[in-house]
Amino acid sequence: MRLAIDADVFLFDLDGTIYLGDKPIGRVLDMLHALDALDKKVFFLTNNSSKTTDEYISKLKRIGYNANSNQIITSTHATILYVKNVLPGKSVYPLGTSAFCEELIKNGISITEDADAVLLAFDTDLSYNKLWHANVLLDKGRVFIATHPDLICPSDIGNMPDVGSLTALLTASSGRSPDMVCGKPYSPMADLVNGQINVTADRVLMVGDRLYTDILFGTNNGYRTALVLTGETTLDTLDDKIKPTYVLQSADMLVEF
Ligand SMILES: [Mg+2]
Incomplete structure (x- = not known):
């Protein structure tokens, strides 16, 4: 070998x-x-910012590989690092799964409606009301951060619209492009x-x-x-x-x- x-x-x-x-x-x-x-x-x-580190460890274990948490690096981690360094103490309005929001809270990032920044993640539970509220915040000039630029996520039953596509939607409705993409x-x-x-x-x-x-x-x-x-x-x-x-x-x- x-x-x-x-x-x-x-x-x-x-x-x-x-x-x-x-x-x-x-x-x-x-x-x-x-x-x-x-x-x-x-x-x-x-x-992919829809899952936690533990979920990736479990998924790799299911297919037969034992990874430790240091080996898993996701756009969620990159986004958390960026928010902590560049917007310390600021609040965020996330468009993300509960797994994504859990990781933010675990890392001391506060989540509010009238937030300083909109965080666009791979929100597989996205609702129209969340998109609407994000648009209102962007129109007020709040910071716009996207976890990653991928347009689609491949799956075994076909492509899923990913953060790059959701970014295009918010860019069309607000006229804003992300101030930073983290992945x-x-x-x-x-x-x-x-x-x-x-x-x-x-x-x-x-x-x-x-x-x-x-x-x-x-x-x-x-x-x-x-x-x-x-x-x-x-x-x-x-x-x-x-x-x-x-x-x-x-x-x-x-x-x-
Ligand atoms: Mg790939």
């Missing part, structure tokens, strides 16, 4: 890279166990990752299925990048604008078994 691409730190996207729905993709479990056996550092980076490929996510690793950027490999989030995140930070063809991107949609270092059929090809 040897590595097809050597690095010290491996950053993996989840949806479309490690699993699709509840199914691991190919031999990704054998690949992750091989990286563990070689003492490589492995992190999972997801823009991949933007800097709040990078601040989180770089705070946890102590190797030079060229020893880091970012592995993901999406060019405008995963691969751009890697290139923005000087990491090497591996695009996998098991999710959004196909060879036909590859272009010259965002160029991965490597293209792999699937993430399990990182290891030669």
